[in-house]
Amino acid sequence: MMKASTMYGNVRRLPADTDAFVPWFAIGQKAGRRPPWPHPQLNRAIAGGLCWLCGRPNPTQRVTFVLRVQGALERKARDPGCHWGCAHYAAKVWVPNGRLGWFHETELDPRLAWLSDEHDPQRGIDCAETVVLWQTDEWEQKARHFTLGEPSRVEWYRQGVAMAGVPIDPDSYLGALAERHKLAPLFERLRPWLP
Numbered sequence: 001m002m003k004a005s006t007m008y009g010n011v012r013r014l015p016a017d018t019d020a021f022v023p024w025f026a027i028g029q030k031a032g033r034r035p036p037w038p039h040p041q042l043n044r045a046i047a048g049g050l051c052w053l054c055g056r057p058n059p060t061q062r063v064t065f066v067l068r069v070q071g072a073l074e075r076k077a078r079d080p081g082c083h084w085g086c087a088h089y090a091a092k093v094w095v096p097n098g099r100l101g102w103f104h105e106t107e108l109d110p111r112l113a114w115l116s117d118e119h120d121p122q123r124g125i126d127c128a129e130t131v132v133l134w135q136t137d138e139w140e141q142k143a144r145h146f147t148l149g150e151p152s153r154v155e156w157y158r159q160g161v162a163m164a165g166v167p168i169d170p171d172s173y174l175g176a177l178a179e180r181h182k183l184a185p186l187f188e189r190l191r192p193w194l195p
Helices: 042-048 071-076 085-095 111-117 173-180 185-194
Strands: 063-067 132-136 139-141 144-146 153-158
Touching: 042 063, 063 071, 071 132, 071 185, 085 153, 111 173
Parallel strands: none
Antiparallel strands: 063 132, 132 153, 139 144
């Protein structure tokens, strides 16, 4: 478990099990078991304006969604928003340690398999190990997901490490493949927010 001095305030208030703090939505669930969807806490989180990760109120409309690459491309989230600090902690600690096994975007969309280049890890994005923190005050709940507006802040993480400065070249490798896979418009929209 991380030292208290490196913890984020709201996360520090969560209960802990043997090796990590337990996300709010997962309290009382068996570790590693994926809950049914819709999640039992979903309506409570939305109605109360609660952070999905710590369970405390978020006093503003601006929230952060923890997304996989597919969610960032489509601007869709399956889980409610959270505080920036909680999302940051999740990206650095819970995601790399498998604590967010509930993550509804864990199965890689076959259309995105081309994003990573097994022969050159500096080209492309490893979708299985990458999460995006998408902070926005423009979002809307749809039937089974949230549609997200323009972000005010975006951070990319791979295995718990910020990806700032990682060379991703959408004009050549990713751009050509995006065109081939009919995802070019989605990539073009995401381009300003790539690491």
